[in-house]
Amino acid sequence: MSSRRSRSSTREISDAQINDLVSKLQRLIPQLQPSTSHHEVSAAKVLKETCDYVKRLHREVDDLSDRLSELLANTDSHSAEAAILRSLLM
Template sequence: MSRRSSRSSWHSRSSRNTADEQINELASRLQLLLPQIHNNHSNKMPAAKVLQGTCNYIRNLHEEVDNLSERLSELLETADIIQADFLRNLLSK
């Protein structure tokens, strides 16, 4: 192997290791932010599992927002004018 290709190969491995280390560090930080992952697993998880858990958590949050929006719409429909105005004022702040 020539000296140049040896350096190039080392540089690519070194860059890959640095990128892997960065991904693992970011996954560890992300794991701390996610309640169901952080509370259930005190040990480090593989980055792929953390990302999968993150996607599931975000999906659940979207569902929760949709459900709460539906409940709020129903509440506003059944509330009298004063109650509805009061709720709208609370939400606009």
């Protein structure tokens, strides 16, 4: 069993690594950009805001995809605009 314990312990992430990853996430999320006050944000808040941000990005991608589909449906397939859109999608 000692080999089992040693294998699982090598896969564990240290507190320092978790803190580093949370800090990196915090820098990526616009709502959590460090302000001039430099107040500390909890890891739970960083994770919640990250999830919310990813959900917003998914909705935005879905909305843009819908708009593109509508645009393509209303564009003559032989027009210059359609050719540009097709080239951008490739």
